Amino acid sequence: MGTYLIRRFFLMLLTLFGISVLIFVMLRIVPGNIADILFDAAGMIDVAEKAKLEHELGLDQPIAVQYVEWIGGLAHGDLGYSYVSEKPALQEILPRIPITAKLAGLALLFSVVFGVPLGVISAVKQNTGLDYVLRVVSLSGLSMPAFWLGLLILMAFVHYFGTIPIYTDPPKDFWSALWLFSIPAAAVGFRSSALIMRLTRSSMLEVLRQDYIRTARAKGASNQNVNYHHALRNAVLPVVTVIGIEAAFLMGGLIVTETVFNIPGIARFLVEAIKWRDYPIVQNLVMFIAFVAVMINFLVDVLYAALDPRIKYS
Amino acid sequence: MATIDIAPPPVAEVERGESLWSRIRYYAAAHPLGLVGALIMIVFVFAALFAGEITSYDPIRTNSAITLAVPSDAHLLGTDQMGRDIYSRIVYGARISLAVGLGSTFLGCLFGIILGLASGYIGGWVDLVIQRIVDVLQAMPLLVLALVMAAALGPALGNTIVAIAIPLIPYTARVVRSSTLTLREQPFVEAARAVGMSEFRIAVRHILPNTLAPLIVIATAQLGAAILTEASLSFLGLGVPEPHPSWGRMLSESAAEYVRTAPWLVIFPGAAISLAVFGTNLFGDALRDILDPRLRN
Numbered sequence: 001m002g003t004y005l006i007r008r009f010f011l012m013l014l015t016l017f018g019i020s021v022l023i024f025v026m027l028r029i030v031p032g033n034i035a036d037i038l039f040d041a042a043g044m045i046d047v048a049e050k051a052k053l054e055h056e057l058g059l060d061q062p063i064a065v066q067y068v069e070w071i072g073g074l075a076h077g078d079l080g081y082s083y084v085s086e087k088p089a090l091q092e093i094l095p096r097i098p099i100t101a102k103l104a105g106l107a108l109l110f111s112v113v114f115g116v117p118l119g120v121i122s123a124v125k126q127n128t129g130l131d132y133v134l135r136v137v138s139l140s141g142l143s144m145p146a147f148w149l150g151l152l153i154l155m156a157f158v159h160y161f162g163t164i165p166i167y168t169d170p171p172k173d174f175w176s177a178l179w180l181f182s183i184p185a186a187a188v189g190f191r192s193s194a195l196i197m198r199l200t201r202s203s204m205l206e207v208l209r210q211d212y213i214r215t216a217r218a219k220g221a222s223n224q225n226v227n228y229h230h231a232l233r234n235a236v237l238p239v240v241t242v243i244g245i246e247a248a249f250l251m252g253g254l255i256v257t258e259t260v261f262n263i264p265g266i267a268r269f270l271v272e273a274i275k276w277r278d279y280p281i282v283q284n285l286v287m288f289i290a291f292v293a294v295m296i297n298f299l300v301d302v303l304y305a306a307l308d309p310r311i312k313y314s
Numbered sequence: 315m316a317t318i319d320i321a322p323p324p325v326a327e328v329e330r331g332e333s334l335w336s337r338i339r340y341y342a343a344a345h346p347l348g349l350v351g352a353l354i355m356i357v358f359v360f361a362a363l364f365a366g367e368i369t370s371y372d373p374i375r376t377n378s379a380i381t382l383a384v385p386s387d388a389h390l391l392g393t394d395q396m397g398r399d400i401y402s403r404i405v406y407g408a409r410i411s412l413a414v415g416l417g418s419t420f421l422g423c424l425f426g427i428i429l430g431l432a433s434g435y436i437g438g439w440v441d442l443v444i445q446r447i448v449d450v451l452q453a454m455p456l457l458v459l460a461l462v463m464a465a466a467l468g469p470a471l472g473n474t475i476v477a478i479a480i481p482l483i484p485y486t487a488r489v490v491r492s493s494t495l496t497l498r499e500q501p502f503v504e505a506a507r508a509v510g511m512s513e514f515r516i517a518v519r520h521i522l523p524n525t526l527a528p529l530i531v532i533a534t535a536q537l538g539a540a541i542l543t544e545a546s547l548s549f550l551g552l553g554v555p556e557p558h559p560s561w562g563r564m565l566s567e568s569a570a571e572y573v574r575t576a577p578w579l580v581i582f583p584g585a586a587i588s589l590a591v592f593g594t595n596l597f598g599d600a601l602r603d604i605l606d607p608r609l610r611n
Binding site for chain 1: 550596599
């Protein structure tokens with residue numbers, strides 16, 4: 001286990017290094033940097049002014065130099081300055097993280113609370129009407145774009161209540177935050193709950209076919225006992241992995257949902273920064289997202305080994 | 315030296331005396347949901363192919379006299395804020411969705427197959443390097459990578475296809491690699507080598523056809539994912555540019571502002587995306603059951 005963890009850890013560092021290079025190089029092959037955008041928008045074509053701005057921002061240096069400067073700064077917490085607001089990138093990014101984290105946490109909670117029990121029910125009642133309904137619902141959850149679901153929810157609220165709680169100021173207390181975030185969280189979490197439900201179902205069906213389940217039934221254990229005691233415990237293991245992966249991949253849904261509901265989290269900020277070619281924000285944000293995703297995967301692997309004594313890493 | 319070619323092993327057992335049509339009927343009866351999915355997909359392909367024949371308005375030309383018209387006989391699904399017919403735009407939009415969906419699935423699978431096959435068959439340091447590349451691509455959420463790619467490449471139809479194809483590569487590469495690793499040790503590969511077949515020929519003629527079943531399954535799943543990603547990118551304004559009618563961008567233009575006044579602008583394009591993806595998902599599920607018996611339940 002020890003050597004496995006060390007190896008995994010170094011592979012993780014290697015992956016993060018690869019991501020940083022990929023992001024950095026990609027952002028710099030973009031046609032047009034911030035200087036172009038600012039100058040085109042203002043209708044100015046003063047070449048000397050533009051060169052001066054590019055020099056100030058360090059955009060005239062070779063890519064390798066720019067990269068080393070970025071990573072060097074990152075190592076001691078200097079993320080550079082946002083091109084747009086001219087504030088330190090760290091100050092721009094940090095306050096937005098808790099907003100997205102709350103939304104993501106709530107969405108994940110939503111997806112597990114609905115996904116796992118419904119998946120179990122679907123498997124236990126395999127090929128009944130209820131199973132078919134649940135399967136069609138979960139499949140449509142995977143088919144709907146998260147932003148459309150968000151717009152539909154918005155529309156329904158406006159139609160029936162005339163209004164919808166909108167993010168204006170940071171919520172004051174726990175309950176107002178819960179009220180504010182639960183609607184967009186449901187829009188994001190619906191897709192994940194559908195995925196978790198499908199996986200729980202197939203994992204459960206797999207386990208229900210095992211010999212030891214038949215043995216348990218043969219010995220006269222009740223249906224209840226077999227399904228929820230013998231089977232479920234083994235069936236949730238693969239689901240733990242998916243929940244971990246979903247935690248990282250919720251990001252896709254968050255990007256569009258924060259845009260629809262106008263929530264000032266990091267996901268919407270990323271889109272804005274990309275549109276403005278605000279390199280310091282984009283590269284640090286993507287690095288942060290990748291870091292969280294990679295860390296979660298790592299932790300899930302460790303958790304998986306801890307939960308399932310049959311798994312031995314070497 | 316003459317090359318001796320041995321016929322590749324059959325991909326699937328085909329019962330003799332049964333026509334293709336009767337087999338399709340058999341599978342359709344066994345997987346009614348898959349049949350529904352196939353029918354939905356056929357409808358969208360039909361719409362894309364015959365868009366000109368089944369619509370009567372130009373999807374691009376604006377008409378300031380009839381902005382935001384309520385759905386009626388003249389405009390089945392209403393018109394948008396620029397007076398364009400929503401129904402025509404959705405039908406023509408099927409072309410964009412299918413082009414991006416099929417294009418990026420094809421590209422993603424092609425590179426995934428090459429990387430996966432090289433990784434699994436050659437092994438050694440090639441495997442090591444390719445796996446690290448796959449790790450990097452897979453570590454990032456699909457939409458985040460597609461967003462950065464789309465921004466880097468600039469707004470154009472072809473660039474959107476590439477931007478969506480690249481994040482799909484690792485999934486195909488993983489599947490092809492793992493099948494290749496088991497197939498590599500099979501006796502028929504050894505036999506092919508014994509008769510002097512070149513390594514490249516073995517990989518392409520004997521290994522690749524046997525990875526087809528899981529590949530088709532993953533490609534169908536990716537088709538849905540690609541259509542959804544295109545819609546999200548266009549919704550965010552970083553996907554398919556004007557003047558192409560893209561379902562995702564129809565929603566970004568109409569988003570929030572018209573939720574109260576013109577709900578048809580929000581409902582119909584989203585329904586088209588969902589239905590198209592729903593069809594591929596249903597079809598993909600049935601295909602998986604048929605082609606991958608290990609996952610059958």
